Structure formats: structure tokens, C-alpha cells
Amino acid sequence: MRSCRNISALVSQGMDKKLSLRERFAVRMHLMMCTRCRNFQSQSRFIRKAARRYVDALQSRLDNKS
Amino acid sequence: MTASLLLTEQTLAAQRPVLFRYALLQLRDSALADDAVQETLLAAWQSAAGFEGKAGLRTWLIGILKHKIADHWRRSAREAVAPDVDRADDGEAEEDDYFISSGHWNGGPKAWADPEAALKQQEFWAIYEVCQNNLPPKMANVFMLRELVGLDADEVCREAELSEANYWVIMHRARLRLRECLEIRWFNNTLQDKRHA
Numbered sequence: 321m322r323s324c325r326n327i328s329a330l331v332s333q334g335m336d337k338k339l340s341l342r343e344r345f346a347v348r349m350h351l352m353m354c355t356r357c358r359n360f361q362s363q364s365r366f367i368r369k370a371a372r373r374y375v376d377a378l379q380s381r382l383d384n385k386s
Numbered sequence: 387m388t389a390s391l392l393l394t395e396q397t398l399a400a401q402r403p404v405l406f407r408y409a410l411l412q413l414r415d416s417a418l419a420d421d422a423v424q425e426t427l428l429a430a431w432q433s434a435a436g437f438e439g440k441a442g443l444r445t446w447l448i449g450i451l452k453h454k455i456a457d458h459w460r461r462s463a464r465e466a467v468a469p470d471v472d473r474a475d476d477g478e479a480e481e482d483d484y485f486i487s488s489g490h491w492n493g494g495p496k497a498w499a500d501p502e503a504a505l506k507q508q509e510f511w512a513i514y515e516v517c518q519n520n521l522p523p524k525m526a527n528v529f530m531l532r533e534l535v536g537l538d539a540d541e542v543c544r545e546a547e548l549s550e551a552n553y554w555v556i557m558h559r560a561r562l563r564l565r566e567c568l569e570i571r572w573f574n575n576t577l578q579d580k581r582h583a
Contacts, residue, residue: 323489
């Protein structure tokens, strides 16, 4: 069985590219049993969302200034 | 010169948002960023023949934009505050702090209470900024190119001169770090307030 170290790395990669069928299956199986890796996945998605909001806010803050 | 035929005003204009975000993060001033993008698009338009189509339009445009940004720093003699994105930092072995030798989490991600609500709170954004600024410079640069500017993974690799393998490692570490920082500084602290709110 793959470790959390390994699965979390795949979770990260999965955010930027399509994983192989084998990898996706391994991730899915692992996530069913592992709360922490599941948390890592949703938190990584949250961070992506936050980063976009952050840059939007930065942009409008700067727009208002000028 | 078939390449130049492909460079219509529309194709150039379509790249504007990405270029603007890129310039904005470097210059931190929307008027300056806008100027730099404007100059870039003009230069691209004038030297369409220089575009070989190989590296991808966006990569080529960012190359031009970087020159424009560098020109700006030279002109304004503010080089001291120019972001030093090239400084190398390896942070090797630091990932090991996040896992124990068996590969299990060392501590690891806890459940976060209502992250959506955090997005609406101004205090959260101050913390987010601190956490993002706490990333080592090179890691921050890669993270920002991907998540803030919105480049694709392979564009980030070209831009930051990274192998694909390195890219995965750096992005993963950036997420591990940011996650931990947000957990410690925000989600752990606000858990209590949330429940009573």
C-alpha cells in the first residue's frame, strides 16, 4: 500500500495534470480510508481558490489606488 | 512569415489578463503593470516575425514582458526592492518534517472549520499574505506563477527553468507549507470563535 507521503504528492500532481488510471485508483482507495489525506486534498483546493481571490483583490485594490 | 499572420490583435489581446497579473505581481502597481503590458503587446505586434511559434505565444510574450519590467526597475532606480526571484533555495529534506519515516503524516492536516467563511474575513487575508510571503523565494515564485498568474505547469517549468520532477516537488512543498501555516495561524485559532458565532 502507498504511504500518505506518496498519496499526498499524487494529490498535488493531480491538481496540475491528469493522473494515470492506476494512480487515480490508488488515490481514491487511499482517500476512502485516510482523513488526513482527504483534508490535504480539500485544503489544497481551498488554497488554489484563495490564491485566485487574493490576486483578484490585489488587482482591484491597486485599481482603486490609481 | 506564416507565424506573423497568426498574430492577430485578438490573439494578442487574449493574453492580456495573464500578462497583466504577471506584471502586477512584479510591479505591485496596476498603472505600471498596464503600461508594461501595453508596451509588450506593441513590441510583440511590431516584431511578430520574431515569434517562432515553438515556445508558445504566452512564453514568448512573457519573455518580452520581463524585459519591460527589468527596464522599469532600471529606470526607477528601485532595484533594491525588485523581487529577487532567482535566488536559489533548496529546502531539501524539509519535506521530511511533514512525514515520519513510515510515510505517515507527522501531525498532518486537521479538519478546518468553515474555510468558505474565512474567505470573507479581512483578517484571514492578512494571514494568507503572511503565509504566502513566508515561502522561500523560489518556491513563492513557482507557486505564484501557477496559482496567481495562472500559467500552466509546463509554462511554469519553462519560465522558472525547472524540470518537471522539480516542479512537482516544489508545488507540493508549497502546498504543504501554506496549509500548515494557515492551519496554525488561522484555523486552529479561530476554531473556538466559529463555534460560538
